Amino acid sequence: MSAGFDAISFQGSPILWNKRHQTISPGISFYHWHQCCELLLVFGGSGTIIINNQTYPIREGMIFIFQPFEIHKVFARSTDDIPYDRTVVHLNHLHIEPYLRSFPRRHQMLDTLCYSRDMKRAFELGEHFEAVQQCMEDYEQIAHEDRGATQEEITVFMLRLLSVLEKVIPENLYSSPVQWRHEEYSERIMSWIEDNYMENDILNRLANELHLTRSYISRVFKKETGSNLSEYLTAKRIKIAAHLLESTSTPVEIIAHQIGFQNVSHFISCFKKTYRITPLQYRLKAKASNA
Known part of the structure; x- marks a missing residue:
């Protein structure tokens, strides 16, 4: 997931x-x-x-x-x-x-x-x-x-x-006609990232796709979600990595590149920050729990 x-x-x-x-x-x-x-x-x-x-x-x-x-x-x-x-x-x-x-x-x-x-x-x-x-x-x-x-x-x-x-x-x-909630920019941004999270130069590509400036995209995402766009993108990539570690035998280095990390050491550091263990430890723990 x-x-x-x-x-x-x-x-x-x-x-x-x-x-x-x-x-x-x-x-x-x-x-x-x-x-x-x-x-x-x-x-x-x-x-x-x-x-x-x-x-x-x-x-x-x-x-x-x-x-x-x-x-x-x-x-x-x-x-x-x-x-x-x-x-x-x-x-x-x-x-x-x-x-x-x-x-x-x-x-x-x-x-x-x-x-x-x-x-x-x-x-x-x-x-x-x-x-x-x-x-x-x-x-x-x-x-x-x-x-x-x-x-x-x-x-x-x-x-x-x-x-x-x-x-x-x-x-x-609820006693009067519903005033429908409008779609937030952050929802459009997250929807786009869903299909393009592994790509490089995400901010420039988003700007072109949504016809907005890079700075405005960063500001509106922070305003609507309380999180930086880079934090969200990293969280998404790390969660996908966790799923791949659980469900495949793909080497850690390849997973890192598949999800958009150019540097494996940076990927391992981000993964540890989220799950408090290394990717390899996470894989071993997942296999042990499913044994």
């Missing part, structure tokens, strides 16, 4: 469910986005989430909403004593939306959550946290019984979930 666009494979179901999961290792984060709506329910831990150049704290009892093709970065602080504990749900909103047309209020809410430029992305659930948790646990049980992909069960789940969220989302945000 590459840094940047992370395509979610629903495999025939409108909902992709990631079980409740705890992390105790130090956080590693990347800017990325999906083609679908993502819900992140936090049971415990701390850290920060960046969405649209806004930073939100990670706290127990919060739910975060990432809209389709909206770049975001999650950095969780995890320890043995305080793990990062969460559930992630991806919604194929285009598939689910027709199920709610007989329920205009809930239908409007789903559109607002997925598309509104004015919608907040983080909510403190407070006393409603247990209701959201129960809703998700009930659907997870149904999914294990192979009924999770049916229109009836998905409709029931979405109606329950949206009914709870209605209690924490201000009504004025």
Whole structure:
């Protein structure tokens, strides 16, 4: 999986469910986005989430909403004593939306959550946290019984979930026509890099492709994402390298050149900075865990 666009494979179901999961290792984060709506329910831990150049704290009892093709970065602080504990749900909103047309209020809410430029992305659930948790646990049980992909069960789940969220989302945000979120320059930049990350002279090529100046591209990317373009490009290349190290036997030196590094030593240094071990150590560790 590459840094940047992370395509979610629903495999025939409108909902992709990631079980409740705890992390105790130090956080590693990347800017990325999906083609679908993502819900992140936090049971415990701390850290920060960046969405649209806004930073939100990670706290127990919060739910975060990432809209389709909206770049975001999650950095969780995890320890043995305080793990990062969460559930992630991806919604194929285009598939689910027709199920709610007989329920205009809930239908409007789903559109607002997925598309509104004015919608907040983080909510403190407070006393409603247990209701959201129960809703998700009930659907997870149904999914294990192979009924999770049916229109009836998905409709029931979405109606329950949206009914709870209605209690924490201000009504004025979903009671009027959706003001659609416009595509950020950073999204166009990241989309272009998705296909051209291995090339040299990225900034000049981007300037020609987008008909913008080099300095403006750098400034607008920093403004919209909170990260330097060079940092994002390096993060993308390193994440692709990790995948190649796990899935192929290609020598480290060749991988470095394939992903756009001209200097192998620089690649190893960047990789260690991200994963805290060398590429070879990472490969050996991945093989051992899959043995």
